[in-house]
Amino acid sequence: MTTTLFTPYKSNKLTLNNRIVMAPMTRQFSPNGIPTSDVAGYYERRAKGGTGLIITEGTTVDDKVATMDANIPQFHGEQALAGWKEVVNRVHAEDGKIMPQLWHVGMARVAQKAPFPDLPSAGPSGLFKPGKQCADPMSTKHIESVIDAFAKAASDAHCIGMDGVEIHGAHGYLIDQFFWEGTNQRTDSWGGSMENRGRFAVEIIKAIRAATSPDFPIVLRYSQWKQQDYTARLANSPQELEQFLTPLSDAGVDIFHCSQRRYWESEFDGSTLNLAGWTKKITGKSTITVGSVGLNDDFFGAFKGQGSSTRSVDDLLERLNDGEFDLVAVGRALLQDPNWANKIKDNRTDELEQYSGKALATLS
Numbered sequence: 152m153t154t155t156l157f158t159p160y161k162s163n164k165l166t167l168n169n170r171i172v173m174a175p176m177t178r179q180f181s182p183n184g185i186p187t188s189d190v191a192g193y194y195e196r197r198a199k200g201g202t203g204l205i206i207t208e209g210t211t212v213d214d215k216v217a218t219m220d221a222n223i224p225q226f227h228g229e230q231a232l233a234g235w236k237e238v239v240n241r242v243h244a245e246d247g248k249i250m251p252q253l254w255h256v257g258m259a260r261v262a263q264k265a266p267f268p269d270l271p272s273a274g275p276s277g278l279f280k281p282g283k284q285c286a287d288p289m290s291t292k293h294i295e296s297v298i299d300a301f302a303k304a305a306s307d308a309h310c311i312g313m314d315g316v317e318i319h320g321a322h323g324y325l326i327d328q329f330f331w332e333g334t335n336q337r338t339d340s341w342g343g344s345m346e347n348r349g350r351f352a353v354e355i356i357k358a359i360r361a362a363t364s365p366d367f368p369i370v371l372r373y374s375q376w377k378q379q380d381y382t383a384r385l386a387n388s389p390q391e392l393e394q395f396l397t398p399l400s401d402a403g404v405d406i407f408h409c410s411q412r413r414y415w416e417s418e419f420d421g422s423t424l425n426l427a428g429w430t431k432k433i434t435g436k437s438t439i440t441v442g443s444v445g446l447n448d449d450f451f452g453a454f455k456g457q458g459s460s461t462r463s464v465d466d467l468l469e470r471l472n473d474g475e476f477d478l479v480a481v482g483r484a485l486l487q488d489p490n491w492a493n494k495i496k497d498n499r500t501d502e503l504e505q506y507s508g509k510a511l512a513t514l515s
Contacts, residue, residue, distance in 0.1 A: 155468060155471050165405070170477065174206065179222040185234050195241040199245045199489070203248065214300050216260055217297075253316055274325065275335040278333070305367075321373045333383065345395055372408035372409075389429060397433075407436055411441065
């Protein structure tokens with residue numbers, strides 16, 4: 152059944168050699184936010200190893216409080232963009248495709264440990280999680296400037312030859328803090344109803360489309376769970392999920408990247424569809440599934456340095472073959488083994504390396 156996994160993906164905006172996507176994983180190996188030649192080599196090896204699409208680690212947009220660490224790469228400024236241009240060139244030389252994940256960490260930033268420690272972190276209501284107030288709510292002016300920063304980053308990505316962009320709207324970071332009622336307690340047009348809570352993302356998507364081109368792919372990553380609360384949910388039913396997704400789809404998302412802890416878990420009672428399956432059914436758009444692909448345990452154990460044994464992907468391939476989703480994102484398995492895709496393709500599963508938990512990266 153691996154034939155399906157290695158069938159080319161084709162849409163009117165994007166063509167990939169296969170259905171394997173490298174999931175974004177934060178690494179903090181870019182001194183002062185500048186990606187080095189070592190970073191380029193890291194992505195080059197995954198492209199050479201057969202990965203169809205690489206989504207980079209989270210890269211921060213041009214807002215002083217967008218990052219939580221000086222070694223997280225940025226996607227603005229002449230030096231950083233020159234570094235990313237080298238990444239693009241080396242990935243393309245291996246016949247790979249690559250997109251940056253555009254990121255603002257919001258209230259997940261600990262000001263004292265981040266650049267510009269005198270500035271408070273930013274969030275729709277200044278809440279890190281429900282009941283934990285850490286700053287004042289973002290002003291409308293600041294909201295609008297961050298929207299512009301996402302658009303400028305996407306424009307720069309387009310100019311240096313990236314194959315699209317992914318917007319990070321998951322895991323309790325800034326955009327997700329607007330989505331989540333628990334952290335968005337605003338009473339203006341940026342909060343309240345689900346439609347208003349989604350407006351920040353909608354305006355970013357529209358601004359990116361206007362700043363790039365009609366055929367430039369836009370991916371949105373979202374999740375029900377948050378790093379602040381693994382059980383949190385944006386939608387408790389297919390009807391609520393449709394209410395959440397429709398404005399985002401209409402605004403211009405081409406592909407939804409649907410983050411789960413374990414891809415094999417059903418999203419709603421009464422159906423075997425996972426989050427990516429429901430998202431595709433509701434929107435008609437292509438979807439990426441992600442969550443412990445090729446591994447037995449979810450990634451929270453990795454934060455404690457725990458390893459994970461390999462897991463069969465037969466059920467994943469059955470779902471892909473049935474059209475439940477279109478693409479499969481692989482995180483820790485590709486972190487550990489840059490040749491994971493080629494080994495799966497050549498049926499060299501006995502050569503797959505178990506995830507040791509030592510080469511830890513955070514799933515963006």
